[in-house]
Amino acid sequence: MAAGNEPQLGLVALATAILKDATAVEEYLKERGLPQPSFLPGAPPRLNMEDRGVAEAHERVLNATRELHHLTLGPMQSLTSLVSFEDPFAISVLNKLEIALHVPLDGTATFEHLSEKTGVPLADLRHILRMAMTSYVFTEPTPGSVAHTAASKLLRESAFARNMITFRCDEQFIGSAKAAEALVKYKDEEPQLSGWGFANDATKPLFDELAEKHPERFANFKAGVAIVGATAVPRHMVLQGFDWAGLGPGTRVVDIGGGGGEISVMLAREYPNLSFVVQDYEDDIRKGEKELAEDLKNEGRVTFMPHSFLDPQPIKDADVYFFRSIFQNWPTKYAIRILRNLIPALKKGAKIRIHDPMTPDKGLLSPWQERQKLSMDSRMYVLFKSHHRYADSWSSIFAEADPRFRIISIKPSHIAARAMINIDVAWDE
Numbered sequence: 001m002a003a004g005n006e007p008q009l010g011l012v013a014l015a016t017a018i019l020k021d022a023t024a025v026e027e028y029l030k031e032r033g034l035p036q037p038s039f040l041p042g043a044p045p046r047l048n049m050e051d052r053g054v055a056e057a058h059e060r061v062l063n064a065t066r067e068l069h070h071l072t073l074g075p076m077q078s079l080t081s082l083v084s085f086e087d088p089f090a091i092s093v094l095n096k097l098e099i100a101l102h103v104p105l106d107g108t109a110t111f112e113h114l115s116e117k118t119g120v121p122l123a124d125l126r127h128i129l130r131m132a133m134t135s136y137v138f139t140e141p142t143p144g145s146v147a148h149t150a151a152s153k154l155l156r157e158s159a160f161a162r163n164m165i166t167f168r169c170d171e172q173f174i175g176s177a178k179a180a181e182a183l184v185k186y187k188d189e190e191p192q193l194s195g196w197g198f199a200n201d202a203t204k205p206l207f208d209e210l211a212e213k214h215p216e217r218f219a220n221f222k223a224g225v226a227i228v229g230a231t232a233v234p235r236h237m238v239l240q241g242f243d244w245a246g247l248g249p250g251t252r253v254v255d256i257g258g259g260g261g262e263i264s265v266m267l268a269r270e271y272p273n274l275s276f277v278v279q280d281y282e283d284d285i286r287k288g289e290k291e292l293a294e295d296l297k298n299e300g301r302v303t304f305m306p307h308s309f310l311d312p313q314p315i316k317d318a319d320v321y322f323f324r325s326i327f328q329n330w331p332t333k334y335a336i337r338i339l340r341n342l343i344p345a346l347k348k349g350a351k352i353r354i355h356d357p358m359t360p361d362k363g364l365l366s367p368w369q370e371r372q373k374l375s376m377d378s379r380m381y382v383l384f385k386s387h388h389r390y391a392d393s394w395s396s397i398f399a400e401a402d403p404r405f406r407i408i409s410i411k412p413s414h415i416a417a418r419a420m421i422n423i424d425v426a427w428d429e
């Protein structure tokens with residue numbers, strides 16, 4: 001990708017590059033008898049290219065079509081297009097109205113019918129639907145009739161899509177609209193002073209604020225976190241990130257902020273040498289206990305206890321204190337506090353193990369991947385006033401938390417835009 005003062009491809013050169021890569025993708029799909037990309041409702045929800053070379057060609061198409069689009073717009077329209085609100089507006093309204101349920105999969109519905117079903121005045125609804133149609137969500141095959149596209153069908157059939165849209169529109173989008181104002185007003189490293197906090201008059205960090213004041217939004221948020229935890233950050237990266245097998249028999253691990261224990265269960269199944277105590281909010285803990293498989297319950301290798309990591313750690317003398325995807329949600333001042341809260345519990349030689357999303361150094365990801373990664377990072381900032389940190393941030397965080405933390409290793413790993421840092425630290429006192 002060209003940017004700034006770097007030599008830049010012209011329209012035709014970009015289009016030619018797109019043609020070459022798009023041809024490679026199309027032929028790959030054809031050869032394997034896989035469906036071609038399509039807006040029709042029969043299209044599969046995701047385009048997965050298993051071949052590495054084709055996946056790279058696919059990514060270059062995504063990147064170059066974006067570049068071509070912005071180049072073609074010209075600077076003024078390119079800039080203003082970056083702050084458009086129309087798509088989130090239209091899609092969130094349609095999602096809340098559950099309009100996709102009123103459009104048959106194998107036919108059409110009239111605007112009048114949809115207006116009647118939803119109680120939204122005809123003129124408003126038609127406007128909103130036609131706005132969404134410009135982004136391939138629903139279509140109007142004949143004037144006045146509405147049919148599904150592949151994307152609108154997801155609004156009907158995919159709980160994941162509905163959850164993501166609700167989460168992004170109700171939490172992230174509203175938070176991002178206030179992020180600039182929050183930044184100018186408040187420089188402090190307080191999570192409730194994020195754009196989201198400012199937009200919601202929050203007095204506590206997002207998790208507590210939602211849990212206490214907005215239980216329905218919290219349930220949606222937690223569902224989203226669980227899906228993202230399982231998909232955006234593949235679980236097997238935890239297995240590969242550390243030497244779990246090398247920990248001795250009977251190793252006791254405390255999984256701090258471990259949710260319903262999904263990661264502990266996965267590790268317990270893989271490594272009989274390990275036992276786990278999962279700590280999180282009361283609701284997560286109860287859910288984890290309820291869903292724990294009978295054999296693990298009987299073995300007693302995965303247990304649960306409610307605990308806030310903003311308070312001192314109550315489990316003394318464990319072998320490993322493990323955090324997965326926790327520090328991404330906390331500004332550095334809080335990251336230090338969370339680490340210091342361990343100190344009263346630590347025995348000599350105890351390990352602190354951290355598996356957290358990170359931002360790879362510039363140049364390590366393709367431009368498309370870098371944009372994906374920085375988008376995730378922006379979410380952290382808008383919601384929590386925190387970041388997916390760079391690998392080199394951690395030494396100073398531990399040094400400031402306490403000089404007795406000794407870093408054993410800091411290893412970055414990434415699969416495309418999914419980048420994680422694997423940190424092993426020992427307590428030496």
Ligand SMILES: C[S@@+](CC[C@H](N)C(=O)[O-])C[C@H]1O[C@@H](n2cnc3c(N)ncnc32)[C@H](O)[C@@H]1O
Nearest residue numbers: 207229257258259280281307308309310324325
């Ligand atoms: C991004 S999720 C990660 C969950 C889990 N470690 C995983 O990797 O799947 C963050 C977790 O931190 C928990 N959490 C947030 N604030 C907490 C606090 N003060 N004390 C304990 N857990 C907290 C949330 O409930 C949530 O389960």
